[in-house]
Amino acid sequence: MTKQILIAGFGGQGILFAGKFLAYKGLTEDKQVSWLPSYGPEMRGGTASCSVIISDEPVGSPIVSKPDVLIAMNIPSLDRYEDSVVPGGVIIADSALIDRHVKRTDVTAVEIPATTLASENNMPTLANMIITGKLLEILDGFNEESIRAALGKVISAKHADMLEVNLKAIEIGSKL
Amino acid sequence: MADKVLMKGNEAIAEAAILAGCKHYFGYPITPQTEIAAYMAKRMPKIGGTFLQAESEIAAINMVYGAASAGMRVMTSSSSPGVSLKSEGISYMAGSDLPGLIVNVQRGGPGLGGIQPSQSDYFQATKGGGHGDYHLIVIAPDSVQEMADYTVKAFDLADKYRMPVMILADGTMGQMMEPVSLDLDIKPAPEKPWATTGTNCERKHNIINSLSLVPEELEKLNFERYEKYAHIQETEVMYEEYMTEDAETIIVAFGIAARVSKNAVAAARKEGIKVGLIRPITLWPFPTEVISKAADKAKRFISVELSMGQMIEDVKLAVNGKAKVELCNRAGGMIPSPEQVLEAIKNGGAE
Numbered sequence: 001m002t003k004q005i006l007i008a009g010f011g012g013q014g015i016l017f018a019g020k021f022l023a024y025k026g027l028t029e030d031k032q033v034s035w036l037p038s039y040g041p042e043m044r045g046g047t048a049s050c051s052v053i054i055s056d057e058p059v060g061s062p063i064v065s066k067p068d069v070l071i072a073m074n075i076p077s078l079d080r081y082e083d084s085v086v087p088g089g090v091i092i093a094d095s096a097l098i099d100r101h102v103k104r105t106d107v108t109a110v111e112i113p114a115t116t117l118a119s120e121n122n123m124p125t126l127a128n129m130i131i132t133g134k135l136l137e138i139l140d141g142f143n144e145e146s147i148r149a150a151l152g153k154v155i156s157a158k159h160a161d162m163l164e165v166n167l168k169a170i171e172i173g174s175k176l
Numbered sequence: 177m178a179d180k181v182l183m184k185g186n187e188a189i190a191e192a193a194i195l196a197g198c199k200h201y202f203g204y205p206i207t208p209q210t211e212i213a214a215y216m217a218k219r220m221p222k223i224g225g226t227f228l229q230a231e232s233e234i235a236a237i238n239m240v241y242g243a244a245s246a247g248m249r250v251m252t253s254s255s256s257p258g259v260s261l262k263s264e265g266i267s268y269m270a271g272s273d274l275p276g277l278i279v280n281v282q283r284g285g286p287g288l289g290g291i292q293p294s295q296s297d298y299f300q301a302t303k304g305g306g307h308g309d310y311h312l313i314v315i316a317p318d319s320v321q322e323m324a325d326y327t328v329k330a331f332d333l334a335d336k337y338r339m340p341v342m343i344l345a346d347g348t349m350g351q352m353m354e355p356v357s358l359d360l361d362i363k364p365a366p367e368k369p370w371a372t373t374g375t376n377c378e379r380k381h382n383i384i385n386s387l388s389l390v391p392e393e394l395e396k397l398n399f400e401r402y403e404k405y406a407h408i409q410e411t412e413v414m415y416e417e418y419m420t421e422d423a424e425t426i427i428v429a430f431g432i433a434a435r436v437s438k439n440a441v442a443a444a445r446k447e448g449i450k451v452g453l454i455r456p457i458t459l460w461p462f463p464t465e466v467i468s469k470a471a472d473k474a475k476r477f478i479s480v481e482l483s484m485g486q487m488i489e490d491v492k493l494a495v496n497g498k499a500k501v502e503l504c505n506r507a508g509g510m511i512p513s514p515e516q517v518l519e520a521i522k523n524g525g526a527e
Contacts, residue, residue, distance in 0.1 A: 020353070033182070036351060037351055039291070
């Protein structure tokens with residue numbers, strides 16, 4: 001099985017971090033993975049995106065042009081990528097920042113106010129992980145062991161104290 | 177897989193170089209390869225090596241020339257416009273028979289171009305770039321693991337043949353992360369009795385120079401160097417074949433284009449189309465013989481490239497009129513989609 005995931009939003013929302021977490025989680029589960037960031041001028045304040053592929057087989061092209069799952073964390077990302085999602089795929093949108101609904105009717109649309117929830121739970125920078133938690137719940141459920149292992153890899157030693165709050169954010173998302 | 181770590185291609189090159197005994201890095205930042213320099217800036221001081229951000233690409237390649245002359249394993253890296261600047265120094269290294277690694281993480285051109293992935297420096301890498309009769313060994317990885325593996329191999333080949341070796345990657349290969357094992361095949365660097373390490377008044381001076389004003393002597397040096405190149409063409413060709421046994425159509429692609437093409441080949445096979453892929457790993461020496469042999473059976477070749485069609489010339493030379501050769505390409509920082517390649521497989525590319 002192969003899951004092609006596209007995560008998109010503003011620079012600074014932790015788009016690349018969420019993607020890295022998913023890639024590491026795949027790696028800890030002995031999957032084949034690839035992670036490809038956008039590295040254009042969008043890094044300097046515009047939109048950011050990253051392609052993550054998690055597969056049981058060797059990954060061919062690392063570029064996700066037809067995602068099975070789209071995480072959209074702002075309006076430009078939903079506008080730009082909504083049509084590219086495969087029929088039957090999943091779109092998870094941060095409804096706190098996106099003031100329209102998903103138009104596609106042939107995909108599973110999940111709209112959660114991740115940014116609001118992050119503020120309410122005193123973790124304002126972790127809307128990305130709340131929304132990632134929702135993604136995990138849809139894909140394969142909340143498996144604390146592999147989530148912990150992946151967070152341990154993706155969070156640098158210097159910021160090790162952030163592990164628990166990231167785990168908490170994922171848990172909040174997974175229960176929505 | 178416990179021993180695998182996620183790394184960017186650029187970082188994998190840098191770490192592999194250090195593991196291979198490279199203690200000297202000279203460079204100048206340019207997207208999309210700056211992570212190599214950043215990684216070296218962090219790591220080199222810790223292992224007693226040299227990281228030096230030169231005042232320009234030209235300075236950096238000449239520092240590589242100097243360190244290589246002293247017998248050190250040494251490298252530089254850049255992206256397309258920066259490699260153009262280094263081309264004079266690369267020719268001097270070739271003319272002085274100096275080993276060293278040059279990494280080109282290509283971006284769209286010509287000129288300053290853009291910063292997105294490209295393969296449009298194929299001509300520059302394989303046909304010269306600098307002036308004079310010379311070749312580089314040019315290796316094109318298609319995964320982060322290969323970025324690491326072939327960096328080690330590049331140092332070995334450079335020392336073995338006393339010549340510069342280039343890793344020709346692109347923005348995708350540099351920026352993407354994949355699991356990589358750093359359990360690499362490291363061999364110690366060979367003795368370098370030719371290096372300018374000081375005579376201790378015990379031997380003749382070693383002289384490293386590309387200047388040779390007597391044409392008879394310069395001609396002899398060129399002929400000798402080309403004997404070496406002929407040997408490399410016979411012994412060092414690397415390639416991968418994918419589903420070619422019964423293929424009527426064969427895609428030739430390297431690097432990221434090969435990754436995209438593999439998806440297209442797999443999709444076409446599901447529809448019963450007999451298509452395969454030959455992936456040159458060394459672009460020079462080019463896998464001419466394997467393509468020529470494949471052309472005895474296959475009816476059609478498609479060169480898939482992130483350029484206006486450069487490698488296709490070498491494919492045509494190898495096919496030598498035995499089959500049709502078509503082009504499927506994007507340029508300027510764009511990447512062909514698997515669907516575009518599949519379309520070319522089904523309905524033909526540009527001729």
